[in-house]
Amino acid sequence: MKGIKVKNMKRLLSQNGVFLVFGLILLIVDVTFISMLFILSVLPTLYTIIILVVLIGLTLLAFKLLACRKEVTKQRKIGVVLSVIMIVVLAVGCYYLFTTYSAFSRMSDEDKQYEDFYVVALKGGSYRNAGDIEGETVHIHQSSSSTYEQAQDMLADEADVSYEEVSGYMDLKPVLIDDKGEEHDELIFLSSNYYDMICEYVADFEDDTRVIHTVSVEIGSNDIARRVGVTNQPFNVYISGIDTFGGISRVSRSDVNMIMTVDPVDKEILLTSIPRDTYVTLHSYGALDKLTHSGIYGVGETVETVEDWLGIDINYYIRVNFTSVEDIVDAIGGIDVTSEYAFETHGRQNRGYSFVEGVNHLDGAAALAFARERKSFEEGDQERIENQQRVMMAILNKITGSTAILTSYTQIMNTVGDEIQTNMSESDISSLVRMQLADLGGWNIERISINGSGTYASTYSMGDRQLYVVIPDENSVKAAQDAIGEMMN
Numbered sequence: 001m002k003g004i005k006v007k008n009m010k011r012l013l014s015q016n017g018v019f020l021v022f023g024l025i026l027l028i029v030d031v032t033f034i035s036m037l038f039i040l041s042v043l044p045t046l047y048t049i050i051i052l053v054v055l056i057g058l059t060l061l062a063f064k065l066l067a068c069r070k071e072v073t074k075q076r077k078i079g080v081v082l083s084v085i086m087i088v089v090l091a092v093g094c095y096y097l098f099t100t101y102s103a104f105s106r107m108s109d110e111d112k113q114y115e116d117f118y119v120v121a122l123k124g125g126s127y128r129n130a131g132d133i134e135g136e137t138v139h140i141h142q143s144s145s146s147t148y149e150q151a152q153d154m155l156a157d158e159a160d161v162s163y164e165e166v167s168g169y170m171d172l173k174p175v176l177i178d179d180k181g182e183e184h185d186e187l188i189f190l191s192s193n194y195y196d197m198i199c200e201y202v203a204d205f206e207d208d209t210r211v212i213h214t215v216s217v218e219i220g221s222n223d224i225a226r227r228v229g230v231t232n233q234p235f236n237v238y239i240s241g242i243d244t245f246g247g248i249s250r251v252s253r254s255d256v257n258m259i260m261t262v263d264p265v266d267k268e269i270l271l272t273s274i275p276r277d278t279y280v281t282l283h284s285y286g287a288l289d290k291l292t293h294s295g296i297y298g299v300g301e302t303v304e305t306v307e308d309w310l311g312i313d314i315n316y317y318i319r320v321n322f323t324s325v326e327d328i329v330d331a332i333g334g335i336d337v338t339s340e341y342a343f344e345t346h347g348r349q350n351r352g353y354s355f356v357e358g359v360n361h362l363d364g365a366a367a368l369a370f371a372r373e374r375k376s377f378e379e380g381d382q383e384r385i386e387n388q389q390r391v392m393m394a395i396l397n398k399i400t401g402s403t404a405i406l407t408s409y410t411q412i413m414n415t416v417g418d419e420i421q422t423n424m425s426e427s428d429i430s431s432l433v434r435m436q437l438a439d440l441g442g443w444n445i446e447r448i449s450i451n452g453s454g455t456y457a458s459t460y461s462m463g464d465r466q467l468y469v470v471i472p473d474e475n476s477v478k479a480a481q482d483a484i485g486e487m488m489n
Contacts, residue, residue, distance in 0.1 A: 041430050252296065272448050275381055
């Protein structure tokens with residue numbers, strides 16, 4: 001009797017093996033896809049309902065066909081084919097949903113910000129790599145920064161170095177190259193931002209020195225978001241273009257500064273550009289400095305400084321860098337930008353590009369060069385601001401008004417996930433995507449600029465050294481305030 005039962009069980013399993021295998025796989029993929037669909041929540045409700053109805057209907061049909069008697073082979077074959085097709089389609093769907101979720105999650109991971117600190121030596125000196133600094137004396141500058149102190153502790157633990165202190169970070173320059181041009185085979189240790197500023201303001205310093213070691217310190221960030229219903233309330237986004245390549249999490253100067261005011265109801269966007277050299281009072285320090293320099297104290301400092309200055313609330317921020325611009329433009333297949341002038345680019349990183357008056361089709365590297373050039377124009381930085389806005393508008397129009405996001409979806413998601421940083425929540429981003437997919441219409445994009453007059457003045461970050469700054473024109477400031485206020489009310 002027992003043997004008969006075993007034989008019957010084996011026969012039953014054999015007869016229904018196809019159903020069990022394909023049915024189980026299909027069920028697992030179904031549940032995974034539906035779960036991710038609801039977790040991500042990027043599709044409009046109507047689209048979601050249609051997908052669920054079709055999916056449930058096809059799944060039940062596949063189960064019915066697979067459960068047919070063994071003799072009915074045609075139906076079972078159809079069931080197998082249908083199951084395979086559904087499994088493949090749903091697996092691809094799961095991949096795209098996971099890619100999207102991962103991108104949104106990485107974009108919103110605002111807590112991961114780092115400040116880099118460099119050990120710098122002469123290019124022609126004896127110090128060539130990290131191994132050469134073991135047990136050596138390293139020059140540092142006086143600072144109240146806890147992050148700098150942490151970096152010093154980390155370096156001391158790594159290489160057993162000792163420190164010799166000078167007054168300010170600009171006093172580290174003559175440690176390597178004094179005012180007579182004589183070189184000294186020594187080591188200095190300072191923030192990457194301060195090193196970049198010395199390179200900017202001291203001729204040939206970058207060419208004569210090398211970074212032989214980097215210490216990265218993770219810094220905390222406060223949640224400064226002023227959250228609103230992004231699909232039914234207007235909001236302001238501060239867009240910061242930092243002057244670095246590579247990873248986006250590095251604290252750095254803000255080379256591009258824009259306020260993007262979004263009215264999701266009327267589908268209007270206002271881009272307000274602010275010159276990088278605008279002379280403003282830093283929120284946390286109560287001292288005057290260039291707006292671009294506020295970025296070295298963290299994006300929160302820049303946001304609160306702009307809020308104080310313009311008298312507006314900034315709801316969110318978005319940070320991009322040079323690599324972000326290049327990769328985003330390449331991911332969407334390039335952009336078309338209209339230039340008011342024919343010009344060539346200058347500078348070590350931008351050299352070799354020519355643009356015609358009129359429409360230019362640009363890849364990522366060309367778009368970055370177009371947005372960074374200023375020496376070719378009489379109006380200098382003001383025309384650069386205009387070109388930055390043209391690049392931004394071209395990107396927005398390409399994404400919202402074409403099929404680019406569909407044809408290059410995975411590449412775009414991977415790019416924005418790794419190379420854009422924001423304090424918008426995943427749900428905020430999902431809501432905006434869902435709204436756009438429900439409509440698929442374009443946006444009306446307007447742009448204005450704050451301008452001013454150039455002069456030289458001391459700054460908080462550079463001490464008594466006289467730097468070029470822009471004194472904002474009060475009329476243009478008032479016009480920007482009014483335009484932003486009109487869209488926000």
